[in-house]
Amino acid sequence: MSTASTNTDAKPPADDNGLQVWNVTEPYLNLHCGLGEGPYYEAAAHSLRFVDIKKQRVHTVDLTAAGSSPSTLVTTIQLDTPVAVTADIEGVDPHDRIAIGAKYGVAVLDRRTGAYEYVTRFSSADGKDGKEDDERLRSNDGAVDPHGRFWLGTMTDIGLDLQPEGSLFLIDGTARAARTVRHPVTIPNSVGWSPDGRTLYFTHSTARTIHAYDYDPRTGDASGERAFYVHDGPGEPDGFRVDIEGYLWQAVYGESRVLKISPEGRLVGEVRLPTKCITCTQFVGTELFVTSAGMEEGEGTPEEVELSGALFRVDVGVKGLDPFLFKLSES
Template sequence: MSDFQRWTVSEPYVDIAGTLLEGPFHDETRNEFRFVDIWEQKLYALNLAEGPDSLRILDTSASIGVTANIANAGDSHKDQIVAAAKHGFALINRDTGELSYIRRAWDDPDKDHRMRFNDGAVDSHGRFWAGAMNDPKIQKPTNEGALFRLDPDLKLHRMVEQLTIPNGIGWNLADDTMYLTDSPTGKIFAFDFDAKTGAISNRRVHFDIGEPKEPDGFAIDEEGCLWSAIYGGGKIIRISPEGKVIGEVILPTRNITCPTFVGTELFITTAKDDVNDEQLPNSIRYGGRLYRVDVGVRGKPKNQFRFQD
């Protein structure tokens, strides 16, 4: 593994004043990049060949935490993507923003109201994993959160309980380990992962930030390293498969939410900030924007959700 590397980003790629940008996704089939604003219930998309001027903004009827493509969309789903939304898993028309649920998570109306889905990812067998948390618009997050797994047959499984803000989810290159972030703990956990069955076991700490900052979403590169957004820390850190910090991307705003790869570039979402300080004198100005930086390594390809044939 290489020596410690540092990159610095000073200006946004897309200079919008978002509130809670998340869910960055490179859709190679369209040469399109999309992301969401969870708080404002918006879906953004831009053509990468045309750049920021091509940005489209769609209003959705519920908050969206993360999206994924559908591997076997066919004619019936050709204009749709799948998402973890406010109440569960949903299909979204990528041209209109129309949202329809395919599996809700809660039968209890009170819980359905006070919870929302956050980050997630699709595994190598087309299962969509996503974490749910207390909706901060309703109440302060508690350990009522949980990690869910939606299978291709649309059966829903609760996989991990007593999470507070479940965030980044992903798998190592060997596909035998799953990583999961629970932000307020400062930890990224690892689990043994059975790709065939989707079972997880042997929870342990892969990385502990050890300071009052929160790891948020992450991306995984072709060398098996995690690039974890540090919310409140103004940076992305690169974590080796052994759990060591071997690089960082410094940004001009504090609240970094999630990175993803587009070729060798990291595209990075952020949230708004209400405070400037000596370390980040322009954090308010640069919060809630989309950034990009070339880090010289490619990302691990993302999987697509698959409906049961």
């Protein structure tokens, strides 16, 4: 297992197209994830957690021990459900419990025992009878908004024929209620906010589009959907994070890179990686951690396959925005 990391210059020179370019050649940690996703920085513990959707695992890497092999600092929770994204809960020690996007909705995971309990199911959303879960669907990416609500997408579950049957849900943990925001979608991905909290971004991967919305900081309403960035390439935009200057760092599945997109929706830089299926990003200080998905033999070069499903990191010279906390009622 390779555990080396590559940290390039924080302010790299521009390429022939005027783009800033960071080159990453080795993984920070290679657990050979089936579908690595959802990296999340736990500031209090200085650790990074991320999920493996296919293998139904939550991994946590302790980042405190400088010079130690990352592989010796990993703890893993094995679940019996796909888990796509995690979030900290307001007023709850994340060492004990966190929120997870599981197959049927948002659940609370006890990290000590591995047990989880649903707090809101997708089947409870408006227009649904609340009686039966849709076995064809699972959760995908999402994030907590400034009002403490969980924006969480659903898509066709792994192993089934991909259809435009998913939705983007808004889940209020204090009311234990879910609301359908957008339907149908095929692969709904990351949700994020501008530094001033007035713009919401949402990536619809199969449409190769990052949508922008006007976000009302007072009410939490989103309106005025527009195309912020439309990707021109063979891959699909996957997960992203926003930095403190308002730039989006957008992973592209199938293109071995992360895009740096300006607040005006212009491509200004890219992180180049040694495997194709790049899934999501997360800031830890000025370092950008990047997850990836596994590949089978023949789907790429031997190196691309060997490093698929690995976790990468690179110093990009800017910090990311802090995540918001999920608000959850006790009842």
